[in-house]
Amino acid sequence: MLLIVLSGLITSCLLIPFGKFFRSKWSLSLAVLPLALFMYFAGHIPFISQGNTIVESHRWVPSLSVNFDFSLNGLSLLFSLLITGIGSIIFIYASSYLKGHVYQDRFLGYLCLFMSAMLGVVLSDNILLLFVFWELTSISSFFLIGFNNDNSESRKSAITALSITGLGGFFLLAGLILMSQVAGTYSIGKLVESAQVITDHQYYPIIIALVFVGAFTKSAQFPFHFWLPGAMKAPTPVSAYLHSATMVKAGIFLLARFTPVLGGTDAWSWTLMAVGGFTMIYAAFHSLFRIDLKGVLAYSTISALGILTFLIGMGSEEALIAACTFIVVHALYKATLFLVTGIIDHETGTRDLTKLSGLRAVLVPVFIAGLLAALSSAGLPLSVGFIGKDLIYEATLHADATVSMYLTAAAILTNICLVAAGFMAGIRPFTGKLNPAFEKVHLPHATMWIPPLVLGILGFILGFFPGILGKYVVTAVLNGMTGMPAAVELKIWHGFNLVLLLSIGTLVVGAVLYLLNKPRAGSLQLLERFNRLSPQAVFGDISHFFVSFSERYTNLFHNGFLRSYLLKIIVFAEILLLYELLIGGPIFIDYSQLSPITFYEAANVFILIGAVIMTVTTSSRLTAVVGTSVIGYAICLMFVFYSAPDLAITQFTIDTLTVVLFVFVLFNLPSFLNFSTNNKATVVRDAFVAISFGVILSIIAIKVLQQPTSIDISNYYGKYAYELAKGKNVVNVILVDFRGFDTMFEIVVLSIAALGVYSLLKLRLKSSEKE
Template sequence: MLFTVLTGLITSSLLIPFGKLIKTKWSFLLPLIPVVLFLFYLGHVPRVASGTNFVQHLDWVPTLGINLDFRLDGLSLLFALLITGVGTAIFFYGKSYLKGHPYFDRFFAYLLLFMSAMLGVVLSNNILTLFIFWELTSISSFFLIGFNNDNNDSRNSALTALSITGLGGFFLLAGLILVGNVAGTFVISELFEKQALLTAHPLYPLMVGLIFIGAFTKSAQFPFHFWLPGAMKAPTPVSAYLHSATMVKAGIYLLARFTPILGNTELWHTTLMIVGGFTMLFAAVHALFRIDLKGILAYSTISALGILTFLLGVGTDKALIAASVFILVHALYKATLFMVTGIIDHETHSRDITVLSGLRKVMMPVFIAALLAAFSSAGLPSTFGFIGKDLIYEATLNYQENWVIWLTALAVLTNIALVASGFMAGIKPFLGKLPQRFEKVHLPAPSMWIPPLLLAILGLVFGLVPGVIGDLFNRQAANAIFQADTGMHLAIYHGLNLVLLLSVVTLASGTVVYFINKPSLQKLQAVERLNSIAPQRIFTKIAGGIMQASDWYTRTFHNGYLRSYHIKIIIFAELLLAYKLWLSGPLHIDLEKLTPLTWYEVGFVAMLLGALYIIVTTRSRLTSVVSTSVIGYCICLMFVFYSAPDLAMTQFTIDTLTTVLFVLVLYKLPSFINMTSRWVLVRDAIVALGFGVILSLIALKVLQEPNTTEISNFYGENAYLLAKGKNVVNTILVDFRGIDTMFETVVLSIAAIGVYSLIRLRLKSSEKE
């Protein structure tokens, strides 16, 4: 399993040096990658269908609990087959769709990266590894959504998608870490046994809330839904892949995977039912007002994701069976409709359903694919969508008695709107009279219309043999979510019952709505007037406030001036040290422990203060440097007076070196410096005096502490034994704390490079003034 995940990652990186070959004669190799991966996972279907799970463990960062653990069960296999199977269709489709594009190789590098990331998400058996791949899907989808980077709308859509999903990822990480710490393990298969511990924990609501935010943002649940319609600015292969079968279903996968871990509580089920129920009806109704084919498909996708969230919230065995089937149903018909939309846009350069009509006369195979997909979306008998819709109604009708009517009515209303929107996207552009402007439209390359036709035909075939398909692909997926045998077995016909009646009512009502509903630009504009209270506007205002706060913070704390950074660091250090001094209690000075002042100490302090006065008042850079060196040499003499000749020599050497370097650098700069304002001088003086006073108080405070010699004794005893050196200070710097010295040497080297660049600087005569 690790190899399948790494295949896309490695190939994606190889497209960088070999991109030119991929654009020409080697492009046929690209679709072979998902084909091979699909066949690999297809070969595991019989054994997984029999109840066998596969586990792979590789140590990665075991000290942090991060390992490359992979697990293939019914749920992960279903998603892996969707990722690679639909991916195969998209790769063939995209190869022709983007033929001749200057960034052809870059597109498929992003697509391969995304495919591998999605496989990593659904196969991971470690929640931290799952999160790493989760974030990789956000990053790769950012590049895919913003692929047309010369278009401002594409860039904004990519940023919006990354912002929303990235924000969700932040909360998800917190939730996953919390779950792992409470359970004592980050391995998903072990978390199944910790459900009672997790649900009884006081932090359970927080864990659930954090994970919900992560899942809802990725799967476009209200109020985070608005990023998905905006992401339709991406090329159609991206929309067909990311927004039908893969990325947006990552959140659904997460909820399904954690249902047996954090589910079976009122908080879990009620939240998912409310959020999913509102999202599915809200988005389905919105789809009826769209006139852009991608807009219709985007909102119907949001509605479908709401249905899946709703079913996971219902949480019964019948609901989980319905969810496992609808995941496959939706992927087949929605990927088909997206690819059909791409073909229409590619050939007619329009996606406006008020303009498109009669295209069946010039695109018959495409029309057949769209028709079959629309029928599956509507739940027409003999299609797989019919099975999926029946299962949804069966799940709502078998829920708690006092909720049956409300939940079933909600499902029926949603599906009626989805029937109409499916016909709008899949049938309306092909019926009617062919406009003159489209008479020269023709079929694209076979590699563009064959993939959607095959997926549409699969939707029909699966509907004719649902028992076989359910037993092979869906039963173990439902069992993995339910963590028990659901006893699932799909059939075409269950007799004349209420479920069948509701399906007929839905299909008939949806067809009526389709014929009655006349989408137009005026209706769309009327609906969009409500955007003033839409979640997108609220999030945009919040983002604007964050940007303003960030701008203020940057201008205030990161304005690029070294003196500004210095004074902020010093003020922060003063506050921190003053706070610690205040906590340590009153200061008592024992004058008897202080040695009396000598005349030469007073003289050198006076010399030091005089040099300091010259530094802060002179207008000459050279005078300032010389005065600074005087201070350094005075400190050297202080070390000598207090019997520290090694420190004195070190100070003397460093001070001399820095003085020489300063002179060399300042030789290339103007002779005089501009005097700052009096307020700045006063401010700097107060900060400097405060720092000096605090350090003096700390020095006096040290005198109150007991005189312990454990550390000095250790170094004195072990300097020669361990470091083979008789100079204790040298052994501390070079051996005992050699890593510190190494990094200090690196810092000095960087500073030397900077000094050298300044010495080599050649200023114009006008710049020297």
């Protein structure tokens, strides 16, 4: 499965050097990849439907317990089939939709990358691996949503989507890590075995809260839903692929995958039911006021995701069956409606429902596809949507008696609005009198209108033969979620009962609502008065606050002056060190352990002090460099006095090299500002900070003398410096061998700094730039 998951990533990389060959008719050949993957997964349906699981593991970072662990069970199989099956349709559709686009190969590369990321999410059996692919879906979707990067709205939508889903990913990572620490494993399969340990742990509420944020942001649940309508700025193939069948359902997959681990508690169930229930009603209601076809589909998608969250929260077997079935139902009709919308926009140049009418006269196959999808979304008998809606009502009616009525009412209200929204998107543009502006509209290439027609017909084929879906897909998914064998039998007809009455009533009332709800330009004005209270406005205010705070913080702490940075760092270090000294108890000095001060040591210290005074008071840069070199050499003599000649040699070499470099760099620079003209308060402040820092470090050095002396480390380096590294200078051996990586990164930092200095020295500004 590793090659299967990475195949899209490999293909996207190959498109970098060979992309020019796929900007023509060759682009259609890329559909072979998702189609081949679909056939691969379809071949496992008989085996997986019997309750089996395929597990595969490859070593990656075993020291951190991060491996390429993959698991193919019923749940992951369903999503893999959707990702590759819908993906095949999208690749075929995109070959014509973006034909002639200068960046068509880049778009197809992003699609391949996204497909790999989604397959990685649904197949991963290691939570850290899952998170890696989870973030890759956010990154690849960012490029897809912002594909039209010359449009400011597209760029803004991409950044918003990445910000919201990225924030959710941060919380998700924290939840996954905390969960793994409680259970002692990163394996999702083993987490299921430790479910009781996790749910009984004191951190369980925190874990599910973090996981919920990750899932809700990705699947556009209230109040994180607003990024999805904005993402409709993306090309239609992106909307059809990411926002109907794949990425937005990643959060649903996460909730379903961790239901056996975290589910079964009131906190889990009631939270999902409350958030999902409110989201599905809120979004379904909003979809009725949109006049942009993609806007209608975006809000109806949010509502459908709310329904899935709601059903997973209910947690009963009937609710889980309804959720599994509705995942397929929604993917089929919503992808169809998005593709139909794309054709309308591609041929007419608009998605405005107030301008579109009568297109059935010029786009007959597209009208048929839209009609089939709209009828399936409405739950017309003999469509797979009818079965999905029946199952939802069965789940709510058979829930706990105290809440059954309310749950069913919420489902009915949502579905009525969704019926009207589906008709608005799939039927309204084609009915009525043809707008004269569209009389010359013609049918696009077959690779554009055949894919939605296939999906629309498939929705009725599964409606006629629901046993196939129930026996080979829903049964496997249910087994994968619950871990218990179950046989799901989906039927067209259950007799005359309350569920049938509710389904027919929903369809009729929804159709009436559709007829009464005429699209008009001012339909959104009723909602705009509440925009200041909307989640988007609230998040916008929070964003503006952080921008303003960051600006003030930057101006205060990052003003561009090196001396300011050094001052703040030193003051902060002084505060921490002084705090540690104050809580560390009194300091005593055992003078008997101190060696007497010799004349040479005293003379060296006086020289050092004189060099410091000369360095900080001189107005000449070269004199300052000489002063610092004297300070360095004085320290070298201290090392010699205290029997550390190897350290003295190293220090001497570095100081000499530094002085030479400074002389070369600073020779042509002007003198310092005259000392007498400097701000006296600044001088006093800097002197106080410097002296305080020296005093604190001196006290620390004295306190170190009170600690027991251990020379084990010194003996180790002294013994093995020559035996292991073949070097007699212990200090050099430590720097080059034992701590070689530290030294290497220090060299890299110095090299970068040197390049920066060199660039500044070579910079030649124009007079206008200097001003």
